[in-house]
Amino acid sequence: MDREFSYTQAHFEQVQAKLYELAGIQLDTSKDALVYSRLVRRIRSLKVGGFANYFVYLQNTPSETQEFINALTTNLTSFFREPHHFDILKGYLQDHPGNLRIWCVASSTGEEAYSIAMTVAEHYGQFDTPVEIIASDIDTDVLTAASAGIYKRERIESIVPQRRKQFFQRGTGGQDGKVRVVPELKRMVEFAQINLLEPSWPIRSTVDVIFCRNVMIYFDKQTQLALLTRLVALLPSDGLYIAGHSENFSAFAQVVRLAGQTTYYPVRG
Ligand SMILES: C[S@@+](CC[C@H](N)C(=O)[O-])C[C@H]1O[C@@H](n2cnc3c(N)ncnc32)[C@H](O)[C@@H]1O
Structure with missing residues (x-):
C-alpha cells in the first residue's frame, strides 16, 4: 500500500510498547493500519515529517503524551448500551x-x-x-x-420517547441536528x-x-x-x-x- 509516510513494523512496535507503558492498552498486530491512520493526523498537523521524528517529538514534548493516548484509544459507546x-x-x-x-x-x-x-x-x-x-x-x-x-440527534434515536423528552433538549440554529442533555x-x-x-x-x-x-x-x-x-x-x-x-x-x-x-x-x- 502506498503511504504518505514510511511506516514499518518497528514503528508499529514502538507505538505498541509506548501505549502499553502509558495506558496498559495492548494493541493487537491487526491494528497496525488503524495506528497509522490515527497517528498520521498528528504527524501532519505537527509537520514533523514522519514516524521517526514523531517519536523524538513525543519523547521530548510532555504535552504530546496525552495527544498520543487520545489518538489511539477506542471510544465506542452508546446510550443504554447493554440495557x-x-x-x-x-x-x-x-x-x-x-x-x-x-x-x-x-x-x-x-x-x-x-x-x-x-x-x-x-x-x-x-x-x-x-x-x-x-x-x-x-x-x-x-x-x-x-x-x-x-x-x-441520531445518537438518541434508540432511547424511548419519554426519556428523550425528559432528559434532552433539541439544538436550534447552529446546533440543529444535535441534542444536549x-x-x-x-x-x-x-x-x-x-x-x-x-x-x-x-x-x-x-x-x-x-x-x-x-x-x-x-x-x-x-x-x-x-x-x-x-x-x-x-x-x-x-x-x-x-x-x-x-x-x-x-x-x-x-x-x-x-x-x-x-x-x-x-x-x-
Ligand atoms: C470502548 S470504550 C467503552 C466506553 C463505555 N464504558 C462503554 O462500555 O460503552 C473504552 C474506553 O476506555 C478508555 N480507556 C482505555 N484505557 C484506559 C485507561 N488506562 N484508564 C482509563 N480509561 C481507559 C478509553 O479512552 C475509552 O474511552
Whole structure:
C-alpha cells in the first residue's frame, strides 16, 4: 500500500510498547493500519515529517503524551448500551435507599454516565438524589465531549420517547441536528480524568457500584487481575462490579463471584 509516510513494523512496535507503558492498552498486530491512520493526523498537523521524528517529538514534548493516548484509544459507546445492566442498577437502587456512590471508570463520551444518571433520576422521580456519580476516562478529548453533553440527534434515536423528552433538549440554529442533555442531568455527573494504570486514584472512600465496561478487554490478564483487585477493594461486600459483554472474570474467582449477567460481587478473603 502506498503511504504518505514510511511506516514499518518497528514503528508499529514502538507505538505498541509506548501505549502499553502509558495506558496498559495492548494493541493487537491487526491494528497496525488503524495506528497509522490515527497517528498520521498528528504527524501532519505537527509537520514533523514522519514516524521517526514523531517519536523524538513525543519523547521530548510532555504535552504530546496525552495527544498520543487520545489518538489511539477506542471510544465506542452508546446510550443504554447493554440495557440489562440498567435494570440491575434499578434493582440495586430499590434495595439500597440513601447515599450511594457510583463510579463509571471508562465513560468515553458520556453516554454511559448519563444513562446511569437517567436511571437514578427516574428511580427518585427527581434530579436531586442522594446518589453521587463519578465518571472518568484516560482520554481528555472524550471527557471534553462528555462534559459538554451535546450529541448528534441520531445518537438518541434508540432511547424511548419519554426519556428523550425528559432528559434532552433539541439544538436550534447552529446546533440543529444535535441534542444536549438537560442541565439538571449534567449536574448529576462529575467527570474527571483518571488513568486506571495510575498507582492511586483520586477516589475518596468506598463506591457502591462500579461500571467498568468494555475497557478491560484492552488489557492483558495480569493488568486485568491487578485492576480488578484494586477496583473491588473499593466496594462493600454487596457492592456491584458491572463488566462489559465480552469480559469474563470466572478465572478470577478469588476476587469476584457472579451476581448476574456480566455483573459481579466482590469476594472477601
Ligand atoms: C470502548 S470504550 C467503552 C466506553 C463505555 N464504558 C462503554 O462500555 O460503552 C473504552 C474506553 O476506555 C478508555 N480507556 C482505555 N484505557 C484506559 C485507561 N488506562 N484508564 C482509563 N480509561 C481507559 C478509553 O479512552 C475509552 O474511552
